[in-house]
Amino acid sequence: MRIVITGGFGFLGRQVAGALLRTRTFRGAPIDRLVLADRIVPADARAVADPLVEVVRGDLVDRLDELFAEPVDVLIHLAAAVSAECEADFDLGMSANLDTTRALLEAARAQSAAGGPMPRVVFSSSVAVYGSDPALPLPPVVSESTLPTPRSSYGIQKLVCEQLIADYTRRGFVDGRVARLMTVSVRPGRPNAAASGFLSGIVREPLAGLPALCPVRPDLRVALASPRRTVAGILRVAEAERGAGKGRLDGGLPVNLPALTVSVAEMLSTLRQVAGDSVADLVTITPDPGVEAIVGSWPSVFDNTRAAALGLEPDPSFASVVREYIDDHPDAVLAGTPGL
Template identity: 80%
Template sequence: MRVVITGAFGFLGRRLAATLLRTRTFGGIPVERLVLADRAVPPDASVAADPLVDVVHGDLIDRLDEVFAEPVDVVFHLAAAVSAECEADVDLGMRVNVDTTRALLDAARAQAATGGPVPRVVFSSSLAVYGSGPGLPLPSPVSESTLPVPRSSYGTQKLICEHLIADYTRHGFVDGRVARLMTVSVRPGTPNAAASGFLSGIIREPLAGLPAICPVRPDLRVALASPRRTVQGILRVAEAERGAGPGRLDGPLPVNLPALMVSVADMLATLRQVAGDAVADLVTISPDPAVEAIVASWPAVFDHTRAAALGLAPDPGFLSLVRDYLTDHADAVRLDLGAAPTS
């Protein structure tokens, strides 16, 4: 079995690659080659050194011949331009998110048309496909049958890709799977261009002893998932057999991965609980109307029925997300939390 991850050296891509390299299987079948494709290979990418791994670097749309030089069984398509940069540069978002996805689907289709396997294409979509406005408020809770009406270029581009994947699957060109991701928190590393990036930054930066800006009102509710549960959900959607019944992927609808609903105020209160007042006071509330307009249009309350049928559940609380970060990224925490309350 040959498995490909696009965007493989991004945060989620690395975690997904590490998980597959630990088990060295997909759906119980041994993985013979794991292809990690990304624009660049960072020097600290230890997963690239594994003997099971082949690396393809460069713009994906220009490297698809290399990706499909040998038969591909599974593609995890994580490569994407993120929300705020898509809003600022629509052409960039269309090129990276839509044009590249269609080119990948056409390469997968060509493989099947010439007698190769029909690839399983697993696409990481987003809760940003939903949007609420004065004329069309979202129901609560939101489910996969809720009409997606995105209110950002990023959400629109993700929805276009969802429909392409559904149509290519209907024709039998690919076996498409769509996992709609919640906002992942707490992400390590440096801030990115996502409108939701502050939902990690207001925890990550203070824990490193750095100031952080919260660009939304504290009472705003958001839907979050930990990195651990996000990777677990992507893999579960990818490995599920099609058909009716518990544990199977029924029908063509995407799967909304489980969401933890929490307010920004609750997040900041948890930071204060874990790290103390001096750390929590490093966060300054400074609303940015452009950021808030995007993030506030996303739903915060989801119906988990479809994900639960696959054995998936939301994180138990925001405290668990912070504890996961402290455990997984202790080297990024610059504070002595020994005396701080954590329960």
């Protein structure tokens, strides 16, 4: 069993790799090789020392021959340019998201055509595929049957990739499956260029004793998932058997991973309850119409039926999300923070 993770040293890539290395199996079969592909490999990356791990460094399109030098059984495609990056640089988004995904699909198709195993391709899509078009507003509750009408270049690119994967699967080139991720909060580490990055920053930075800006109105409602629930969702979609019935992946539709719906005001109130006034007061509301236009176009309430059939559930509360972050990253929390 040879598994390739693109974006293997990004935040989610490291988390997915860590989960696989802990079990060392995929669908009950032993993993022989876990290939982590990324443009940048941190010097302190722990996974590099594991005997199962192989590292491929560089631009994915330039490393396809290396990635497919041996048969790929599972390809978990997490590498992407994020939302605000794609809005600021159209060519970057088209290259990193659309062109790279198609190149990976073509390499997977070539493997099947040459008599090799049909790769299981797992694609991380996004809630950004949805948007409220003036002529076709979103329904109050969104499901996989809701027509996606993205309002950002990032959302468009993710949706196009979803459709490519659906057609490559229909044609029998790959076994494709798509997990649509909610906004992941709370992400550790440095801020990234995602428009939704503040949904981690307004918790992460204050807990570290740093000021944070909130660029949207407090009553804006958003759909979130913790890192743990997101990783569990990606791997569940990856491992699920195809077919009808509970616990199986039926049809060719993407799976919207479970969403916790919460307002920004509720997030800040929870931070105040968990960590105290001095921490919560480090957040300043500073409206940014560009950020709100992107994040505000995404739905916030989801029908989680399809994910629940796979055994996936949303986080129970935002308080549990904050406490999970504190438990997982104690070194990132300022010592002596009130309430902790």
